[in-house]
Amino acid sequence: xxxxxxxxxxxxxxxxxxxxxxxxxxxGPGEFQSRVLEAERPVxxxxxxxxxxxxxxxxxxxxxxxxxxxxxxxxxxxNTQANRQVAQQFNIRSIPTMxxxxxxxxxxxxxxxxxxxxxxxxxxxxLDAHNGxxxxxxxxxxxxxxxxxxxxxxxxxxxAQASG
Numbered sequence: 001x002x003x004x005x006x007x008x009x010x011x012x013x014x015x016x017x018x019x020x021x022x023x024x025x026x027x028g029p030g031e032f033q034s035r036v037l038e039a040e041r042p043v044x045x046x047x048x049x050x051x052x053x054x055x056x057x058x059x060x061x062x063x064x065x066x067x068x069x070x071x072x073x074x075x076x077x078x079n080t081q082a083n084r085q086v087a088q089q090f091n092i093r094s095i096p097t098m099x100x101x102x103x104x105x106x107x108x109x110x111x112x113x114x115x116x117x118x119x120x121x122x123x124x125x126x127l128d129a130h131n132g133x134x135x136x137x138x139x140x141x142x143x144x145x146x147x148x149x150x151x152x153x154x155x156x157x158x159x160a161q162a163s164g
Contacts, residue, residue, distance in 0.1 A: 022066045023075045032086045036076060037104040042126040043074040044119070047090070047097045049081050054113040055096045061116035065123060073123045100126045 026032050026045070036043045046062055048055035066075035080087040080095055090099060090106075100108040100122050107126050110118065128137070 022070055023063055023077055026076050026078045026083065026086070028083060029085050029089070032078065032083070035074070036101055039074055039101070039104075041072065041074050042107065042123075042130050043076055043101045044123055044126070045099050045101065046075075046077045047080050047087060047092045047099070048077060048095055049079060051081075052095050058096055058113045061114075062119055065116050065119045068120065069123050069127065073127055098122065102126050102130055 023046075024035060026035060036045060044066075046055075046058070048059075062075065062077075066073075069075070078086055080092055094111050096113055098108075098110040098114060098119070099106055107129070108122050110122065114122075127133075
């Protein structure tokens with residue numbers, strides 16, 4: 001075997017680690033059940049169709065927000081033409097429609113195209129609810145605090161209420 005063939009064979013044998021896609025395409029009710037309704041993390045689902053111009057326009061922003069919340073909130077897309085049963089289950093009558101799920105339940109709904117800022121607000125709201133972030137933590141994030149300090153502020157708020 002020549003050197004080039006051997007190198008190609010070696011490269012083919014070494015596979016890169018599998019990486020979860022930032023936005024997962026959902027195919028069918030079974031996958032929707034396991035990936036969305038049974039997910040341990042919150043899930044933002046975009047119901048769309050290939051012929052829908054507003055859906056196509058919204059897609060880059062949806063993917064950008066998904067990257068920002070990677071590892072915290074799951075993002076998924078459901079093609080309503082290919083997955084009519086799932087679309088009917090959630091009474092999707094207009095697209096794009098985004099539904100945010102938390103613990104298998106509908107947490108928030110947005111009908112119509114959304115700018116990335118709105119998608120980010122929806123994701124942050126469900127993440128805050130999922131993590132138990134209270135009003136003090138949200139205020140700290142708005143006015144310069146954030147991250148762990150926001151969580152610590154919520155804990156301090158809870159301790160102050162418990163002692164007072």
